[in-house]
Amino acid sequence: MSEAESKKSVLFIATVAAFLPAFANSAIxxxxxxxxxxFGMDAVLLGWVVTAxxxxxxxxxxxxxxAADIWGRKRFFTLGMAVFALSSLFCAFPSSGSALILFRFFQGMGSSMIFGTSVALLTSVFPPGERGRALGINVTAVYLGLSLGPFLGGILxxxxxxxxxxxxxxxxxxxxxxxxxxxxxxxxxxAAGERFDxxxxxxxxxxxxxxxYGLTSLPSASGAAFLALGLAGIAxxxxxxxxxxxxxxxxxxxxENRVFALSNLAALISYGATFAVAFVLTLxxxxxxxxxxxxxxxxxxAQPAVQTVLSPWAGRLSDRMEAQVVASGGMALTAVGLLLLALGLDAETxxxxxxxxLALLGTGxxxxxSPNTNAIMSSVEKRDYGVASGMVGTMRSLGMMTSMAIAMTALSVFMGRVQVTPEVYPQFMEAVTAVLSVFVVLCVVGIFASLARGRVRKEE
Structure with missing residues (x-):
């Protein structure tokens, strides 16, 4: 197989693999x-179907x-897809709600192996001048899955x-x-031959x-205790x-790597400031x-559809311009969109x-x-591609969880543990405004983190 054919094969396989978990999570x-x-599941247990x-x-x-860096990225990618497919079969026929949550956990394990290696595979076969376009197509597949999920999931x-x-x-x-x-x-x-820690x-x-667990349990005392324990564990x-x-x-x-550190921080902030927007807007x-x-x-x-269309172009742009400029501009557009929602959303909107x-948020x-992912992957040596790819996915997951924790905490503080009925619409809107305001502040911090990363492209 020629080098060009190998690139096409990796791109096609990684693209389909990126679509499947995104579609499954969106459709569910x-x-x-x-x-x-x-299964007679309450709202908390239903939340764990997603959270697991x-x-x-x-x-x-x-x-x-x-582990993929040490024992083979293709091997772990293949294993991850097999685990994802098998656990999906078990998810379709659970004996109880608890069993479904367990199988969703194993499905997430398969997804982690897919996302933790697919970006690394793309980065391994595409040189810097072509990498942004490939990563842009990969991100597009994720957004396409997110876009089609609610519509096709509803039909199915x-x-x-x-x-x-x-x-x-x-x-x-x-x-x-x-x-x-x-x-x-x-x-x-x-990283063949190195020891696994x-x-x-x-x-x-x-x-x-x-x-x-602590984040999702706030503002309870046990949630704060678990959060403190978790932060101590991270230290x-x-x-x-x-x-x-x-x-x-x-x-x-x-x-030692300023670009890697601040690009990951920017990714964490970005997902933390955007993921729960769809949740509060759905309600x-x-x-x-x-x-x-x-x-x-x-x-x-509207939001994921615009992201799907523009991500490949944004990825190609990051092959020609500094990610510092492109990604920071995108974060600024996101902040503007969130500010418009925070100021303009009421019962009559x-x-x-x-x-x-939402289209503006999708553009941002x-x-x-795509440029931020390109910056992360281009800032490390080949031996660290797997870990860097895994960190991209980890920042995404942690950001999503943080975003949901912020939203659920605000709803709990302003409304209490009640359903959204006409009697509590004013309190609900106050909670939504508070959530969006926090997201605006996070995005502003993210702009500075993105700008502070420095240059990625080497002078020619």
């Missing part, structure tokens, strides 16, 4: 009510990315039942496994679980890794505005205004995400 939200009815997947991704992304749930969402992943996952085995020759191993991996996993993890000869995460990169559109789930889903498609602002995130 539409299916939560019938799942809850069938994100938690597994955050916990396993970096350790398995490091309505006519074939919620199990069909999971069953769709099975043949597509098997197809990717077969294509990987047959089309990708050779292996990518940049088991102790560091365990501390990392426990620290993240405690941190994420302990950093100390252990600094002394390790073969760390699961080379934390020195954060101290707003279906309660305050009285829209049907299908109509609300069509409104919310027109749907056209919301769609326009498209111009941030």
């Amino acid at each position: 939200n539409v299916a939560l009510p019938p799942i809850g009815t069938e 997947h994100l938690l597994a991704m955050a916990v396993f992304m970096v350790p398995l990315g490091r 749930t309505e006519y074939l039942g919620w199990r069909s969402i999971f069953l769709l992943n099975v043949p597509l996952g098997i197809l990717v496994v077969l294509l990987t085995v047959r089309r990708l020759k050779g292996e990518w191993i940049e 088991g102790l560091g991996s365990v501390i990392y996993a426990l620290a993240l679980v405690s941190t994420i 302990a993890f950093a100390l252990v890794e600094l002394k390790s000869d073969s760390p699961v995460l080379n934390v020195r990169i954060f101290r 707003y559109l279906q309660t305050v505005k009285g829209l049907s789930p299908l109509y609300a889903g069509l409104v919310l498609v 027109g749907v056209g205004f919301i769609i326009a602002v 995130f498209a111009f941030f995400s």
